[in-house]
Amino acid sequence: MGTKWIHRTFFLTALLFFGLLVFYLSTAYTQQNAPPQGVPQKQQAIPLQILPKDNAGNVDWVKALSQGIIKPLESLDPDRPPTPVIDLDIVFKVKGELPDVVYPHYPHTQWLSCSNCHPKIFIMQAGANKVTMKKIEEGQFCGRCHGIVAFPLSNCTRCHSKPKR
Numbered sequence: 001m002g003t004k005w006i007h008r009t010f011f012l013t014a015l016l017f018f019g020l021l022v023f024y025l026s027t028a029y030t031q032q033n034a035p036p037q038g039v040p041q042k043q044q045a046i047p048l049q050i051l052p053k054d055n056a057g058n059v060d061w062v063k064a065l066s067q068g069i070i071k072p073l074e075s076l077d078p079d080r081p082p083t084p085v086i087d088l089d090i091v092f093k094v095k096g097e098l099p100d101v102v103y104p105h106y107p108h109t110q111w112l113s114c115s116n117c118h119p120k121i122f123i124m125q126a127g128a129n130k131v132t133m134k135k136i137e138e139g140q141f142c143g144r145c146h147g148i149v150a151f152p153l154s155n156c157t158r159c160h161s162k163p164k165r
């Protein structure tokens, strides 16, 4: 009888210590993974349903930004100056029936800085890059991002957007 009582006390004490250990580890873990200084602490998750969709049904991040639904941080480094935005469309003429491609700098420079593309992915001169659909599909030029971090190549008309007269 006496031993049963000892066992119970021992079991409950062990349980208490285990609980404390888990609590300690979880607080230590959240502190270690706290966002760097300057990053707002309270960030709300945005429900997927309220994000605008493009013609193919994928999230339209450009619209989400312009409608103010999302406000991405300029940079994780609060001291970094904001990246410049330019409004410059480049048209890639496409042979055949397919609409020409319009590359818009405006939405890209809202997300990216010039050096993300110039000069490594694109020489900074209209017509200077020998872009083909095959190279894009192989992951060069536009294919460095589209299909990976930006909307997929299967959405032809979001790039081939300028119909021929």
Ligand code: HEC
Pocket: 084, 085, 086, 090, 103, 105, 108, 109, 112, 113, 114, 115, 116, 117, 118, 122, 123, 124, 125, 126, 127, 128, 129, 130
């Ligand atoms: C997502 C990639 C990307 C980013 C980011 C980007 N550009 Fe470009 N840029 C292009 C492409 C594509 C072209 C056209 C290249 C071609 O026609 O071969 C171009 C062309 C240019 C040209 C040549 C225009 C002409 O008429 O010859 C200038 C100038 C330029 N970009 C400036 C900038 C500046 C300034 C920034 C940053 C504010 C910037 N670009 C950011 C992709 C980009």
Ligand code: HEC
Pocket: 060, 061, 062, 063, 101, 102, 103, 104, 107, 108, 111, 112, 116, 117, 121, 141, 142, 143, 144, 145, 146, 149, 150, 151, 158, 159
């Ligand atoms: C360095 C990465 C990168 C490269 C290279 C790049 N893009 Fe993008 N592009 C993006 C991102 C990021 C977005 C915004 C997110 C999205 O729409 O998925 C975007 C959006 C777009 C949009 C949507 C614009 C809007 O107003 O809705 C078009 C069109 C586009 N890109 C065309 C191109 C074309 C054409 C090329 C090649 C000449 C290209 N992009 C190269 C990253 C890139």
Ligand code: HEC
Pocket: 092, 093, 094, 095, 098, 101, 131, 132, 133, 134, 136, 142, 143, 146, 152, 153, 154, 155, 156, 157, 158, 159, 160
């Ligand atoms: C991310 C933007 C983007 C998407 C999405 C895209 N294209 Fe293209 N496409 C381009 C660019 C840029 C060119 C180069 C234009 C040129 O010939 O100078 C091109 C060229 C082409 C050409 C001309 C011949 C060649 O090979 O260069 C064809 C055909 C073509 N694309 C078909 C398609 C089809 C079909 C789809 C959808 C399955 C598609 N593209 C999706 C950007 C895109």
